[in-house]
Amino acid sequence: MTSTLRNDFLSIAAFAALIVLAVPLFFGFDGYELNTFARYLCLGMVAMALALSWGTAGILNLGQAAPFGLGAYIMAMHLKLMNSTSMPGGMPDFMGWMNIETLPWFWQPFHSLGFTLLAGLLFPAAMAFAIGAFIFKGRVSGVFVAIITLAVLVAIQLLFVEEQGYTGGQNGLTGLALLTIFGVTIDNYSLNFYYLVAASLLIVTVLATMLSRSKAGLVLRAVREDPNRARFLGYDVSNYEILVFSVSAAIAGFAGMLYTLVLQFASPTYMSVSFSLSIVIWCAVGGRESLIGAAIGAIVVNMLEGRLSDVFVEAWLMVLGVLFIAIVLFLPRGLYGLAVSVLDAMRSQDKARHGTTAKTGEPTRPGESASTSPTASLSAGE
Amino acid sequence: MSIENFGKRDDVAVMEAFVLKRRTFLKNASVLGAVTTTGLFAPSILRTVKPAMAQGADLPVGLLFSLTGSVAVVEKTLHDASMLAIEQINDEGGVAGRKLNPIIEDPASDPATYADRARRLVIRDRCISVFGSYTSASRQAVLPVVEQRDNLYWYPTLYEGRECSRNVMYGGAVPNQQQQEFVPWLAEKHGKRFYLIGNNYVYPREENNVCKILLDRLGGEAVHEEYVPLGHSDFSSVINRIRAEKPDVVFCTLVGDSDVAFQRQFHAAGFDPAETPVASLTRSEIEVQAMGGDAAAGHYSSAPYFMSYQSPENEAFVKAYQDKYGSDAVTHFVSEAAYFQVFQFKKAVEKLGDQELTAPAIRDASVGVSVVAPQGEVVIEENLHTSLWPKIAQWNGDGQAEILVQSDDRVSPVPYWAYEGSTCTAEGLKRA
Known part of the structure; x- marks a missing residue:
């Protein structure tokens, strides 16, 4: 195990070096330039959240944008109230336009930043807990999980669009204040702000890696392979699934809060089906088996989008689509999988040269390597 | 289930x-x-890496219209109109001897992408102005970027008003400019019982607020007020209700696909436009082209510009537009604004002379700038909105509008018309 820990540590360290040093260095430590990259990091975080439930536990959540959007709105509610203090009754402007007389009760607590930050994590998690309990206690699995999560997403988005007196409707929450925390106002175009986002992503990476390396993570991987078998071994499968589903939602909620800080508005498009499916694509491109891989996938795809739309102004979406199809066809395990197989090839060549033949049964494909180990690991973990 | 199966x-x-x-x-x-x-x-x-701005170098301006996605149908025409204006200006020697360098971005109809691309135009490409967008949601997504960087966003679309940014040049009509002549005219000609139908978002609700105030003054009433989701396309129950209520006027603020679907179904239901006209604030040549001239025939729209308007400037505009984009291309009241705003920008820059070219300087110079647009001579007011020439028109079967009423004078924009005590001034929003 210590070696695994070391590997995790090294990969996180390299990831940290990339986003803390390499990227800011490249952009000349310019806060304005880095603001765009901070946006990619937020998207990387929500991709990581999906990789946690999809890659680790095999739960394909097509509604990952829902907790993301909730987190974004929760943060925006606080910032909107901060910017509405001079308005009659401290009410956000759009409520006045909708002839709402007093600030609704569920807006009141968002005057408090502490409550807002907690709510941004816990509310999406609680919601995922409720939905997860319904799904997993009912032993819903496979494609039906995808359908239910997608339906929930659509319902939530519709609610936010239609209840415009409370949510700002189609336009979302705009005209927000800058975040003031401990008396310090955070300018979203400053270098410090970029480091706030980068540090948040690293903390999430560490925590998510710890979860996936814990016993719970091991059980979840067993569940991914065969829920029934895990059940026969005596594990309460649904509890583990609900756990990872909720943690993933909390991370997405956190990413959503940061996203609002980056863009300075919350929009119902953060909860759109197309955005939610994009998250799945980022995971697929980066490799859903790796948390960092998924984050990298999100960052790379979004950078590519920006670049392609520069070069192919009219046809960039089509080029992007062709790229995705190519990745699904030729790199089903994403960039992470590509790197793994390149390395495997290099290693076997290396071995052949040194004449140190691998012991018999040495698997050439990583998937097969697992075939002999899980039971041993599971019983060791018991 | 065997162990071998476990990780297969x-x-x-x-x-x-x-x-x-x-x-x-x-x-x-x-x-x-x-x-x-x-x-x-x-x-x-x-x-x-873009060259830093130097004297005599090209002037970088951003073009931020969606070329893909749901609003591309409209925004592509705005993009085309802006490009036409830029080309014409460059052909005649540019702005004060400097060519305009249009930097094109495609925000793909997504607000977050609008914000991202706006940031790129303003920060990376050092644009001194950005021309862009159709929906209110996209304008509000761009707003924090241009305000933070003190840049200028030239927004050509009619909108709900109630906004007073010092970093947006509003080229489209606000509610008072479209309605203050239209509603009394409709009430006199057809009657004072209005049925209000719109999509469920801020723009239709705000237009209807203004309409209800006007109706109230006239002693009329809104017999029913109804909102359907954006993109809604089944209007059978709405049409049944209209049949039951027998309003004098159907006051319509549906947009895009919803407007097209409603008008087709309304027409198919056999209503006579002479008895129950649909009066729209959002319907332009584009929507009429999509719904078919027959469906729109006999109904009304109010806007500062129609393609059929007779003026030398408009004839030149339509001809240049069709020469460039095809003889079946239509111009409309938003693309016209996208076109004349580039000329407003040009005049403001020229007014600055040798002074340093910055977005705030251009903004300050633009106040009072007057341009002979296809719709008539338009002037930028202190509140950065534009004084326009509202027109009332009736659609013909051929997809063109016949202009029935042209206002006697330019109508000033009052973005807070329905909100007593709030005024948009040169110093921003003032509350009494």
Whole structure:
């Protein structure tokens, strides 16, 4: 195990070096330039959240944008109230336009930043807990999980669009204040702000890696392979699934809060089906088996989008689509999988040269390597 | 179920972390190596270094209209109109001897992408102005970027008003400009019982607020007020209600596909436009082209510009537009504004002379700028909105509008018309 820990540590360290040093260095430590990259990091975080439930536990959540959007709105509610203090009754402007007389009760607590930050994590998690309990206690699995999560997403988005007196409707929450925390106002175009986002992503990476390396993570991987078998071994499968589903939602909620800080508005498009499916694509491109891989996938795809739309102004979406199809066809395990197989090839060549033949049964494909180990690991973990 | 079955699927890769430790490390290392390379390489292609602005160099201006996605149908025409204006200006020697360099971005109809691309135009490409967008949602997404960087956003679309940014040049009509002549005219000609139908978002609700105030003054009433979701396309129940209520006028603020679907179904239901006219604030030549001239025939629209308007400037505009984009291309009241705003920008820059060209300087110089637009001579007011020439028109079967009433004078924009005590001034919003 210590070696695994070391590997995790090294990969996180390299990831940290990339986003803390390499990227800011490249952009000349310019806060304005880095603001765009901070946006990619937020998207990387929500991709990581999906990789946690999809890659680790095999739960394909097509509604990952829902907790993301909730987190974004929760943060925006606080910032909107901060910017509405001079308005009659401290009410956000759009409520006045909708002839709402007093600030609704569920807006009141968002005057408090502490409550807002907690709510941004816990509310999406609680919601995922409720939905997860319904799904997993009912032993819903496979494609039906995808359908239910997608339906929930659509319902939530519709609610936010239609209840415009409370949510700002189609336009979302705009005209927000800058975040003031401990008396310090955070300018979203400053270098410090970029480091706030980068540090948040690293903390999430560490925590998510710890979860996936814990016993719970091991059980979840067993569940991914065969829920029934895990059940026969005596594990309460649904509890583990609900756990990872909720943690993933909390991370997405956190990413959503940061996203609002980056863009300075919350929009119902953060909860759109197309955005939610994009998250799945980022995971697929980066490799859903790796948390960092998924984050990298999100960052790379979004950078590519920006670049392609520069070069192919009219046809960039089509080029992007062709790229995705190519990745699904030729790199089903994403960039992470590509790197793994390149390395495997290099290693076997290396071995052949040194004449140190691998012991018999040495698997050439990583998937097969697992075939002999899980039971041993599971019983060791018991 | 055997042990062999357990990990047989070949997409399992995480399990091996427990077994093949060294290999995992190498894999991770290689992933990160690849990623670091990508990370370093990608931004370098991402950042096309633009020359800093120097005297005599081209003037970079951003064009931020969706060329893909749901609003591309409309925004492409705005993009085309802006490009036409830029081309014409450059053909005649540019602005004060400097060519306009249009930098085109496609925000793909997504608000977050609007914000992202606006940031790129303003920060990376150092545009001194950005022309863009159709929906209110996209304008509000761009707003924090241009306000933070004190840049200028030229927004050509009619909108709900109630906004007073010092970083947006509003070229379209606000509610008072479209309604203050239209509603009394409709009430006198057809009657005072209005049925209000719109999409459920801020623009239709605000237009209807204004309409209800006007009706109230006239002693009329809104017999029913109804909102359907954006993109809604089944209007059978709405049409039944209209039949039951027998309003004098159907006051319509549906947009895009919803407007097209409603008008087709309304027409198919057999209503006579002479008895129950649809009066729209949003319907232009584009929507009429989509719904078919027959469906729109006999109904009304109010706007500062129609393609059929007779003026030398408009004839030249329509001809140039169709020469460039095809003889079946239509111009409409938003694309006209997208067109004349570039000329407003040009005049403001020329007014500055030798002074330093910054977005705030252009903004301050633009106040009072007057341009002979296809609709007539338009003037930028202190509140950065534009005084326009409202017109009332009736649609013909051929998809063109016949202009029935043209206002006697320019109508000033009052973005807070329905909100007593709030005024948009040169210092921003003032509350009494």
